[in-house]
Amino acid sequence: MLGLKNVHHIAIIATDYARSKAFYCDILGFTLMSEVYREERDSWKGDLALNGQYTLELFSFPFPPARLSHPEACGLRHLAFSVNDLDAAVAHLAHHGIHSEPVRRDPLTDKRFTFFTDPDGLPLELYQQ
Structure with a gap:
């Protein structure tokens, strides 16, 4: 092991x-x-x-060379962070001029999540606990 x-x-x-x-x-x-x-x-x-x-x-x-994100390339797909209040987190991002995708619901867990990017386009996820 x-x-x-x-x-x-x-x-x-x-x-x-x-x-x-x-x-x-x-x-x-x-x-x-x-x-x-x-x-x-x-x-x-x-x-x-x-x-x-x-x-x-x-x-x-x-x-540094550009990172391929779209279409999704092999390798690290995204980093995910858990939050208690997804709506408040999305509002915080918007207040700072950061666009996030529409909130979706995970069909397996029924949890809500969304994606946004860092300044270099690295995909980041917020996942409500």
């Missing part, structure tokens, strides 16, 4: 580090735990926490 315990973190490469840091921290509510500029790579790395738990590594690299 491999012995996996949980997901340690998720790494995201941003085209504009400052813009993405503001998106994840100021709009989504992550906390910047640490940040370092790696001069040899011309790259920023930020460690972000969600509710006190280290969750995301946010990187910048010069000229």
Whole structure:
């Protein structure tokens, strides 16, 4: 048995580090735990926490290739975050100028969810618990 315990973190490469840091921290509510500029790579790395738990590594690299999202490409499809009040979360995004898709209902769980994107087009999901 491999012995996996949980997901340690998720790494995201941003085209504009400052813009993405503001998106994840100021709009989504992550906390910047640490940040370092790696001069040899011309790259920023930020460690972000969600509710006190280290969750995301946010990187910048010069000229990263575009991510394919539409049509859906093989690989990571999206990141999903659970929320208690989907309508309030959607209103919060809209208040910050972030468009989300119409709310849908999962036919298997009967739970409500919606999708939106980060500044680089990474698909993100809100899933009501």
